[in-house]
Amino acid sequence: MRFRAPAHHAGVTSRIGTWLGIAFGLCFLTGLISHGVQHDWPWPARPAGLYRVTQGVHVLSGVASIPLLLAKLWSVYPKLFERPPVRNVPHALERGSILVLVAAAFFELVTGLFNAAQNYPWPFYFPTAHYAVAWIVTGALLVHIAVKIPVIRRSLEPASDERTILSRRAFLRTTALTAGVAVVTTAGVTVPWLRKVSVLAWRSDGALPVNRTAKAANVVVPPDWRLKAGGKTYSLAELRAMPQTTVELPIACVEGWSQNATWTGVRVADLVSGGDVRVESLEKDGLYRASTLPEVFARDPLTLLALRLDGEELSPDHGYPCRLIAPNRPGVLQTKWVTSLEIL
Structure with a gap:
């Protein structure tokens, strides 16, 4: 044998x-x-x-x-x-x-x-x-x-x-x-x-990672920026004056990394209601410059148009002046630099 x-x-x-x-x-x-x-x-x-x-x-x-x-x-x-x-x-x-x-x-x-x-x-x-x-x-x-x-x-x-x-x-x-x-x-x-023992882990240094920066997206926020939502327009000051909600939700990316953060902003349900929502960004040509937010997410009280991250005003790279944050969504669909919310 x-x-x-x-x-x-x-x-x-x-x-x-x-x-x-x-x-x-x-x-x-x-x-x-x-x-x-x-x-x-x-x-x-x-x-x-x-x-x-x-x-x-x-x-x-x-x-x-x-x-x-x-x-x-x-x-x-x-x-x-x-x-x-x-x-x-x-x-x-x-x-x-x-x-x-x-x-x-x-x-x-x-x-x-x-x-x-x-x-x-x-x-x-x-x-x-x-x-x-x-x-x-x-x-x-x-x-x-x-x-x-x-x-x-x-x-x-x-x-x-x-x-x-x-x-x-x-x-x-x-x-x-x-x-x-x-x-x-x-x-x-x-x-x-x-994280302390994962010596080969990527993007686990403590800071919330950024996949696409404002510079890479060629985003410039105009001085007269206003949000279009539900047939109305809002300035950043008007959004800040509305009732604010704070939630802790993870950003979970398709590349596999995820990290919790504390977000503060206006509930999407307080801005639009009645169906799926098209979320548009100031970004002009990115693959994910816009996303569709199904009604089940739009109505969820955890879904925010976030204005603050971990108690601080959003930085440009994290989506200033406002960004979408919703539960149980891929990070690529958490649209940054939001300019309009349109009911479909």
């Missing part, structure tokens, strides 16, 4: 593949949620931090998938160089589907990491490409599982050799530990109590 190192045993591959399938499944489902929220799918206003959780799970399950994918490839790499490379048509189709799965998985994980760092060294639009390839990964993964079910069942049967068992377990423990360390060292971006 030919000797196989523990890492290259089918049982190891099957177990790591199971973990990887769970991680990919979580990443796909939470990514689907994020895509839907940004494209006006029905989504509740409460609980206020639900999107923070789903998007945090999306990014962290993607982080965990990186060492799991590498370990799985390591466990099967001898088969990648088998001769002959293609034995028959079914074998060719199987190997082709694996190639698609691996290539698409690497595309998702690598571009996802670049997106978290807000670095886009490619000509395509990241959200569209990332969403489309996610379906390819999921379809290829389901096909792969369906083809390999008999092998998976056999390989998960208990081994009789104690030394083999211990060696496989050591490799699996190392893989699980590596994935766990990857998650813990980055989870501080969205889990506050882990």
Whole structure:
């Protein structure tokens, strides 16, 4: 019998593949949620931090998938160089589907990491490409599982050799530990109590992060700025004179980071009522210069046209003179530099 190192045993591959399938499944489902929220799918206003959780799970399950994918490839790499490379048509189709799965998985994980760092060294639009390839990964993964079910069942049967068992377990423990360390060292971006140990966390230095500055958005607030809302116009002084509400809500970004802040301003329901609301910004050409606020959010008492952040007047980068803040919404839809609220 030919000797196989523990890492290259089918049982190891099957177990790591199971973990990887769970991680990919979580990443796909939470990514689907994020895509839907940004494209006006029905989504509740409460609980206020639900999107923070789903998007945090999306990014962290993607982080965990990186060492799991590498370990799985390591466990099967001898088969990648088998001769002959293609034995028959079914074998060719199987190997082709694996190639698609691996290539698409690497595309998702690598571009996802670049997106978290807000670095886009490619000509395509990241959200569209990332969403489309996610379906390819999921379809290829389901096909792969369906083809390999008999092998998976056999390989998960208990081994009789104690030394083999211990060696496989050591490799699996190392893989699980590596994935766990990857998650813990980055989870501080969205889990506050882990920020002191998350040495690889991005945007967790305490200050509320800014994705797009006023300068980058080319926003200049005119001296005679007025807000258009509900058939009326308001100056900044008039908005400040209205009843003010203070809430604590997170900004939860699609890049995975989230952070709580205290916001003070006028309830949107006190300015407009009666349906979905179109929120327009002073920004002229940004992808998210405007957003649609569904009625369930517009009527929620936590949804504000914020004038102050943590007790201070909004800075230009945080949306001065006023910005939208609503519960359970992606940060890209929390429109800054608001100039009008229009009932649709």
